[in-house]
Amino acid sequence: MTTWEIVVGLEIHAQLATRSKIFSASSTAFGAAPNSQASAVDIALPGVLPVLNKAAVEYAIRFGLAVGADIPPRSVFARKNYFYPDLPKGYQISQMDDPIVQGGRVTIVTEQGDKQVRLTRAHLEEDAGKSLHGDYPGTTGIDLNRAGTPLLEIVSEPELRGAAEAVAYARTVHGLVTWLGICDGNMQEGSFRCDANVSVRPMGSETFGTRCEIKNLNSFRFLERAILFEAQRQIELLEDGGRVRQETRLYDADRDETRTMRSKEDAFDYRYFPDPDLLPVVVDDAWKAKIAASMPELPQAMRARWVEQYGLSAYDAGILTSNRVMAEYFEALVQVVGGTGAAKLCANWMMGELLAALNRYELPFSANPVTVDRLAQLIQRVQDGTLSGKLGKTVFDALWQNEGEVDAIIEARGLRQVSDSTALAVVLDEVLAAFPTQVADYRAGKEKMLGFLMGQAMKLSGGRANPQQLNDMLLKKLQS
Amino acid sequence: MSLDFQDVRRIAKLARVAVSEQDTHMYQHRINGVLALVAQMQAIDTQGVAPMAHALDVVQSLREDVVTETDLHKKFQAIAPQVAGDLYLVPQVIEHDD
Numbered sequence: 001m002t003t004w005e006i007v008v009g010l011e012i013h014a015q016l017a018t019r020s021k022i023f024s025a026s027s028t029a030f031g032a033a034p035n036s037q038a039s040a041v042d043i044a045l046p047g048v049l050p051v052l053n054k055a056a057v058e059y060a061i062r063f064g065l066a067v068g069a070d071i072p073p074r075s076v077f078a079r080k081n082y083f084y085p086d087l088p089k090g091y092q093i094s095q096m097d098d099p100i101v102q103g104g105r106v107t108i109v110t111e112q113g114d115k116q117v118r119l120t121r122a123h124l125e126e127d128a129g130k131s132l133h134g135d136y137p138g139t140t141g142i143d144l145n146r147a148g149t150p151l152l153e154i155v156s157e158p159e160l161r162g163a164a165e166a167v168a169y170a171r172t173v174h175g176l177v178t179w180l181g182i183c184d185g186n187m188q189e190g191s192f193r194c195d196a197n198v199s200v201r202p203m204g205s206e207t208f209g210t211r212c213e214i215k216n217l218n219s220f221r222f223l224e225r226a227i228l229f230e231a232q233r234q235i236e237l238l239e240d241g242g243r244v245r246q247e248t249r250l251y252d253a254d255r256d257e258t259r260t261m262r263s264k265e266d267a268f269d270y271r272y273f274p275d276p277d278l279l280p281v282v283v284d285d286a287w288k289a290k291i292a293a294s295m296p297e298l299p300q301a302m303r304a305r306w307v308e309q310y311g312l313s314a315y316d317a318g319i320l321t322s323n324r325v326m327a328e329y330f331e332a333l334v335q336v337v338g339g340t341g342a343a344k345l346c347a348n349w350m351m352g353e354l355l356a357a358l359n360r361y362e363l364p365f366s367a368n369p370v371t372v373d374r375l376a377q378l379i380q381r382v383q384d385g386t387l388s389g390k391l392g393k394t395v396f397d398a399l400w401q402n403e404g405e406v407d408a409i410i411e412a413r414g415l416r417q418v419s420d421s422t423a424l425a426v427v428l429d430e431v432l433a434a435f436p437t438q439v440a441d442y443r444a445g446k447e448k449m450l451g452f453l454m455g456q457a458m459k460l461s462g463g464r465a466n467p468q469q470l471n472d473m474l475l476k477k478l479q480s
Numbered sequence: 481m482s483l484d485f486q487d488v489r490r491i492a493k494l495a496r497v498a499v500s501e502q503d504t505h506m507y508q509h510r511i512n513g514v515l516a517l518v519a520q521m522q523a524i525d526t527q528g529v530a531p532m533a534h535a536l537d538v539v540q541s542l543r544e545d546v547v548t549e550t551d552l553h554k555k556f557q558a559i560a561p562q563v564a565g566d567l568y569l570v571p572q573v574i575e576h577d578d
Binding site for chain 2: 019024025027033035037043054078084132138142143183269280282
């Protein structure tokens, strides 16, 4: 049987976080009343001209610098022609031959290690309006508030292998554009959406299979599911002796399947040409240098620093720098906890408890309910022996449920770790008296009875006994 | 390069322009006349000359990122053929099968 390799390239549309639109001075704020933010330029009244937003260009340059891309001295806007009611001009202003960002690479963290993914390009373009179907029978409603919102379309080479890598890449790009402050990353509002080019080929093959493009995936989960479904569909087709047809497909999340939107044969012919309304955009070295100087420490650099300065593993540091809010949280946490070894302890709590809980509830890091100060206090209570690691997890769950301050939770729930040897001796004596057979067995050489007796003693202490101390005392008592 | 009858029909369709059969022949003749002129220009040696993206040798001026537009949708929609709930209404969109 053939082993198949899944090949994926992604086109990501990141909505740039400018206040005004790319070619007009209308607001880009989300959720306004229909058409209240659509100016004469956005609705394409005759005689209007586009005027380019400096911030949109600057954001594109920021991205280009962050991925080590080439930013050519001149880039050109082109018209992409097609007819659709939510595109009032009859063309979208985009870039074709001379995009503003060319090449570059993104490092993704996988469990097999780091992987460099090359970018083809990233170009500026305007978004279209929204078509609303179904509200008024026989007609389609058009809201042009979104028309003219600046987008950066980021195109990767087909270097991603499988759905997991594609998701890791998309998450990394999402982390980067939000890190740079050029995109709010809100996927529900459509600020970050992906098109996936998917093909399959026999493992080891050098040539690419025929690809299908899946449009408009607006969550990481849908991206993963759509790729898995589409790859399986292509594999089954090929194994049955069929042929993959190059086409554009849509992912239906309710049915978890992709289906044909349009085939290559009737693909649009966009007839790109340079837009005569716009002049070439010139980016000189001085401007690039100024933007570079204003950039925050990038995730890659921060990651290397944490490995060096804090002794974190490259994997842990990679995960913790995948998002700026999370990275800042981590650095603040290490500061508050303080002392040697704090960073590793903080990383363990964040990776083990906090991220696990966020994943379980499918929440973004920004929705994290546990404040830096509270988590820091919890870590300190484990450090100073007030809490065992296990009880610490109980307190974490209470913090997650927003039950208040750490010390108050410890008191209210009686979770304070018992390290008082008199109290522990009482517990142990009771256990040894209750299980004489097991004690005799242990003394006769059945060492696994130790675990049983420990378990009983821990249970009797309500899980609060200091485990190390309890273990040491039990051994002593059994040897006497 | 020259266009045949079918090419012209296809271009008309992409541009959503209804062109009669008779006019198609006329446009084919005229467009091919323009293409012949382009072919003549292509005889010029342009080795080492950077392609020009615009007829004016000036660069794009940029606008600061400031919102100055106000909500004028009432005025714009006064001349729209059909409006409801602040939306422009258009005949129902069905994926065209061309």
